[in-house]
Amino acid sequence: MSFRVIRAGQLTTVQDLGRQGAQRWGVSVSGAIDPVALRLANWLVGNSESAAALEITWVGPDLLFESDALVAYCGAECVAHVAGQPVPRGCPLWIRAGERLSMGSVHRGARTVLAIAGGIDVPPVLGSRSTHVRSRLGGFHGRRLMGGDHLTVGELSEDSTRYMTLLQSRVGTSSFLRANWSLHEPEGPPVPLRVLRVIRGAHWDQLSPRAQQTFRESSLTVSSQSDRTGIRLEGIKLTLVEDSDRFSEAVVCGTIQLPPGGQPILLLADCAPTGGYARIAHLIAADQPLVAQLRPGETVQFEVVTMDVAREQLRQQAAELHRLRLMIRLKQETS
């Protein structure tokens, strides 16, 4: 099972749920910036939730399948076509060998995850297939995909095989078949301003009460200098009461750092495991999918919540994901 990259798109990389256990050696966690989209896309094609998939940013790739394939994409909306026909988000697609899947521009968000039944088969490095481009680690030769690349997919799970066989029995002579159902993903709020919930960080108390108020009440703009390492936020300048020398310490995806310039940086999955700036807050894990879809120029506002709220939100998200997973199973078996 294999496919060829005809056109790579803007930034297409192999990602799974990330690389745990190697941060003490300076190795970043990486992984899909939108882990919910990765899980859903994987389930839609019968993969385990941690299988490696393609993360697409801004503009997607054109892929030529050299064998029959079962694919699905989740996350941001994307203009996608097979054989000239539009194909929807959150819907399993059976694609005949020799056909081309064109993932066009991403809209209503920034990142789309494309899963392929069997998962992208690249060698695991330190326990993960995720690409960390900066250190040329993992993924497809440690880099973003390029036109001409030839990738293979892994062995199909029983679920994938069964569902592919079912779809294949209905496809007739068509070049592809979309399932007669699709997933309604939980949508972000349709307002231009996104509220991101955070818990206080180790250095929150080093912000003056006034700076804390500014942090809570201001609208911040997503800078164009944002990538998988972090999102730079513009529009406020925060100063610490006492900005003494700080020693490098651990940081995580979701940490909001305050460099001396006073403009916060929200770290994402490709961030280094350690950093020396003040850690004023941390995004709650349940809001990670919202952040993955931020585009430069969009505005956000922070709401400081308690750890209990963070836990409750995560519990609700896990329950919703569990419900979606059961629904996907049921559809794959009965429709």
Place this chain on the structure above:
Amino acid sequence: MVDQPLPAVSLLGEFAVTLQIAHEVSHEVFEQITQWAAAIDAAPPVGLREIVPAMVSLTAYFDPEKTTLTQIASAVLRLLPTENRVTATRNPVIEIPVCYGGTHGIDLNDVSRHCGLSPAEVIHIHSSGEYRVHMVGFMPGFPYLGGMSERIATPRRETPRTSIPPGSVGIGGRQTGIYPLESPGGWQLIGRTPWMLFEPQRVPPTLLVAGDRVCFRPIAVEEFERLAREVTCPSV
């Protein structure tokens, strides 16, 4: 830093906790953290995912389905060695070959000018010290080395370089370090080692880990080239 009783416990998001045991770096603090990490590795508490030892703190990452923040913090703190139990480790010193100056150390002259020393004196001072790996971070395998002589301390470059070759040995303020991979960076480059500091296939994947003792051996360009041919090169 705000005065607070130590160790100070702070949340690092929802799944990690940072335990800070000192305000300042010292030899004792460093030994304590190194042995603490070893004790945790030897008997990891239930639900612990990984640890990141740093200069004055240690961060524990945990699985919220198997433990709680309070449980993991207390389990990890219980393994903290008391200061009087701390004795110096006896790992052999790792001698790293470095080709100083020339094209491999393009900032050596700037460093020597800043410090009012001859380039040969800078090389002599840098290569006669013994260093400790305080932590590994910033990028895969990057060692923060403590123990450099103040006489060769030099501020970082005003404008960071966009690309530094792997193996470059640099001075950044009072610290010295080695860039394991090609990357941007602002340290003053005084030399380069042909050794690979990071190879993901290796266990552990880094040549140096926190706690290691390190010294530098000056080599000539010819030896650099010979050693560089002997080590495996990353596929591009």
